[in-house]
Amino acid sequence: MLHKKDDIRGELLDEVFASTELSVSLPKYRMPPNEHLASHAHQLVIDELMLDGNSRQNLATFCQTWLEPEVRAIMAETLDKNMIDKDEYPQTAELEARCVHILADLWNSPEAANTLGTSTTGSSEAAMLGGMALLWNWRARRREAGKPTDKPNLITGPVQVCWHKFARYWDVELREIPMEGDRYIMNADEVIARVDENTIGVVPTLGVTFTGQYEPVHAVNEALDALQEETGLDIPIHVDGASGGFIAPFTVPELVWDFRLPRVKSINASGHKFGLAPLGVGWIVWRDAAELPEELIFDVNYLGGNMPTFALNFSRPGGQIVAQYYNFVRLGREGYRKVHMSCHDTAMYLAEQISQLGHFEIINDGGAESGIPAVSWKLKEGVEHPFNLFDLGDRLRTRGWQVPAYTMPKNREDLPVQRILVRQGFDRDAASLLMDDYRAAIAHFDAHPIVNSMTEEEAGTFHH
Template identity: 70%
Template sequence: MSLHEKDTIRENLDDDVYASIDLTVSMPKYQFPQEEQDPRCAFSVVRDELMLDGNSRQNLATFCQTWAEPEVHELMDLCMDKNMVDKDEYPQTAEIEARCVHMLADLWNSPAGANTIGCSTTGSSEAAMLGGMAMKRHWEAQRKAAGKPIDKPNLVTGPVQVCWHKFARYWDIELREIPMDKDRMLMTPDEVLKRCDENTIGVVPTLGVTFTCQYEPVKEVAEALDRLQAESGLDVRMHVDGASGGFLAPFCAPDLEWDFRIPRVKSINTSGHKFGLSPLGVGWIVWRDPADLPEELIFWVNYLGGNMRDIGLNFSRPGGQVVCQYYNFLRLGKEGYRKIHEACYDTAQYIAEQIDEIGLFDVIYNGQMDAGIPALCWKMKDGTDPGFSLYDLADRLRTRGWQVPAYSLPAHLDDLPVQRILVRHGVSRDLGTLLVADIKRAIEYFEKHPVQNSMTAKDASGFHH
């Protein structure tokens, strides 16, 4: 093309995106825009704002998966239009969900694994609430049959994640949460028995407590409840919150009895997007036997093209995460999950050793495979005053991109700050080494620049579950 002819097609040329007229003005932020925009420009604006988020791979506060294989990304693209609730339109996605439920029932040693009942959810919080609702309805049915009132239900737990506080508040249930003690940070059988009575709808031990990352003693609690029933006739059901541990213990601590091998355990929830290695957000709830899910919690929907069973608090939700969960089951099997999680435990124990060698901290939990999840948790040594707080340390680490939360424990240890690291798939030994180097560098900084007013829990950013 001759140079003099170029002006005749200039209006059809695409400008460089950052030289375009659309990006010479600020985009609307709080009012709905009047006009459409070039897709390249709109995309660039949104993408550039996302640069201001933290790097999720350095977010050691979250339990959620932040790395996935390229095949997972491709499956998510293929499933963008699949609605999990529409089982008639997407029957194969529904079949994949059912397979995952049966595989989890088998993994958790359900005696009815081939015909058990369960479903996917938007996360372990929704799954936990479904398990809680089933316990409540079962308790109500027994009370009504005996002619007794149902106006004062209670639920016994150890130190729990906020979803159980929500469940108790939303469904008018007294939450009897066992407070922490200096020498006891978890649920114990004795503390459970102190709080159980005829109005207890169930007991919920956690396999991976949010605050310290440790497993609560499910079998020991169940045995205590067995003795209680033998002595008093009081039959208290159990639901295990396996949000994290449900995808860890079967592979890395297979001899630990916490699941449906214990007859008193009637349901288990877990999070597929945590140590199940699926993208955000998918959870799972499985009942020991179909009879353990009250019929009134099952809905039958016939206006989507067929008469379909629906269990859940949500209705429409994406199917991609469920499909990716199935991919992980096929891709990894028990062998692959064990290899991945054992590598995470090894890295957690390595970081814990390095933290301990610094000399300023007491490691509360060091990533022991049969005692908790791949993580570590520490506090300042008693009587130590290094001139900074754990909140200061967490804040300083953010200058290098690390999110290592410092937070106060629940009652009665709410005056004790701790710090925690989650070691997920993708947190390698090299990454852990870089983190430890930055922790040491931060301590050296505080030695040269003493903190005048140390941060407290009120000043610090909240941590994420």
Template identity: 65%
Template sequence: MLHVKATGIDCIDKSIFTSEDTLKSLPKYTMPDATHRGDVIKQLIHDELLLDGNSRQNLATFCQTWFEPEIQELMALAIDKNMVDKDEYPQTAEIERRCVHILADLWNAPQAKQSIGTSTTGSSEAAMLGGMALLWKWRDRQKKQGKETLAPNLITGPVQVCWHKFARYWGVELREIPMEGDRYIMTAEEVIKRCDENTIGVVPTLGVTFTGHYEPVDRVCHALDALEKQTGLDIPVHVDAASGGFVAPFLHADLKWDFRQPRVRSINASGHKFGLSPLGVGWIIWHEQEDLHPDLVFHVNYLGGDMPDFALNFSRPSGQVIAQYYNFIRLGRDGYTAIHQNCQRIALYLAEEINKLGEFDIIYDGSDGIPALSWKLNDKPHDFNLFDLADRLRTKGWLVPAYAMPKNRQDLVIQRILVKRGFSQDLAELLMKDYKDALAHLNKHPLNESLTEAEAGGFKHG
């Protein structure tokens, strides 16, 4: 057989950037009729994605942006496996079950080996499942007592939007404790003021979205214990530990926020935040079987046993669950502790450096909650606002959000940084250099008119 050596022209003809497709824009509104070379289309889409921000400089997101290569390889192995299809992929289902037991043990469930829980697409879905369980159990109790079930309410502190969605979707009154003055979180006293026989539960947040604080789960539980003794009202607690559920066991092991409090009946957390897994995995664990109303549970037999299935989604990827299990085994308690301790040290460093600038008041420094920090402008006169400062930092690629606080403190604008795995001390020092440069520029070149929140991009918490 005759082999002909490719000429230079042949090689050029096969190159990506001599393809006719590179002389056209990608279709945006209709599907093209013809097929196209995969390598060319991949390159063009790749190049469009270059216009996104650098996720490693996104200090607004709670989500992980750095991963070991082994995680990417494991997720590739699972690309064709549907998490819900437990009969077809029994070992993947077994890995999910192991994660549930590990988390139950981590959160001090009394019978971790018999724990009930599930993975979800994120902590928002897990939170909604927790809310549904509270609602169904309350309805059942009210019916048994011959009482109405038309006006359920749920008590929270300042919460992420998923709880507003839950309340609207399921017809529950959300009694959200507003911020007042320098109080940015719920207190036990504010909770008790809002309790009645229609309260389906109380939801403290372990790592408040707006600031990073933990809400006082233990004090809330003790106050509800006292209320039950006085009135007979037995109000359960669901802990939204979207961020703190993977931090507190390692940095604040003595803090009794979890199932060591008998009143805590369920906990949700996000695996893709401080659980260190890729985007798309959350978890919910219940204290015991009776905390899940049977009407909400679908039973699936596999691996010779019976496993409850309870989720809002059906088909979903399994790679993130496998990655979560990898992290549990790969890092262990020592690894998670070391990673979160480093993040906490960097948060404390940044808070100290920002405080030294003399322009700001630190609201939260990262010492007793999640590895994060938040601050506001002090009372001195300024020729700029925090939206201007955030906008200036974007010129160096940093996303350090500025946003107005929620109800009753919408007059207060703050900035916040989440310190996650992959953000080193070296990067923190480079950030502070750029922060100081941005501050110096705004002081030297005052703006005629500062940016508003809408003009600054309408930052959303996530």
């Protein structure tokens, strides 16, 4: 026993990389038979993560990758809080409720003090809840009119995969408006051409995934008003504000897209995108309580008290919600405006610099009027290019940058584009360094033209 104690003492005093535990390869797909020192296991895991990309250089993601030290401290202090257990953590539940009312007010709800909404694990879950409310309300109207409920449909522009999931999971026909020529988003005419009595709702996106553009919510609303006058069809709108819901109110407050339009019944947004919160929080707010069917609300007698719940998840962390509330208090409307306008300014700088390279045509310049701080572009037609966008994206990865190149969805699959998301933490200096690497990459291809360019599958770095 004394000899074993000396062995253990020696192991504890070893420099971590001189230890016997790190001198062998541990099993990766089954548990090791014995325990290991915490410091050694920690070093092993951290070293493996070195192979990941640098998230700050990931210009593909919409998600927040820079956080204030105070937010990191909040996350550390709230790791043990289960959001669903409102009886044990009543103040965390209160902060969630405050966030819902803050968002309802931000989105101009006529009943902001009494509205219904909830946090979710992300905008996709929030979108699902919005879609479910549209579906349940449509079914109720159809049953009351004595009509069948077996062929619901939903109209969207080019959408992110969560709406495809919703349509498949709940057996709803997704009438996704395809891109045509230089039109990359929905418009009112395309919406009206697809509406019928089985339409549960229309979903414009405030910040389309592929280009960053805002879809014309106000124009769609007016077209649906005119349709109702002509036909009696009353079609509701759910706005997918995953990104733009946390940007437009601060940067273009005059843009009418939210609850100022009576036809807008619900809005979802992603707190961990331009809401500036850590990964793992989304939000949905309904115009008023009547728009959320009672059948979707469950009263759960569990964990010490009766709790109404209408999220798809149950247990989930509370730290992201607390951090979201911190951001609201910390930044206020003016702080959010400054952050997002700075991102727009950097995006427009990038658009100008990219257009000067001679190879590219800008689709969206990232300005506040056109959409979120996202720059998207394609190769110029009628110009010789010694590379394609997939080659360029692959070359930039040698410097750590992840700049996605991808083909557009239905009817424009022939069009490869590239896109940069400008988020908090990507400043003008970083943008100028990126442009230096763009120029170096193009100079490389000028000297070494690509004979057999990459395909999207071969690039393998990013897919919509």
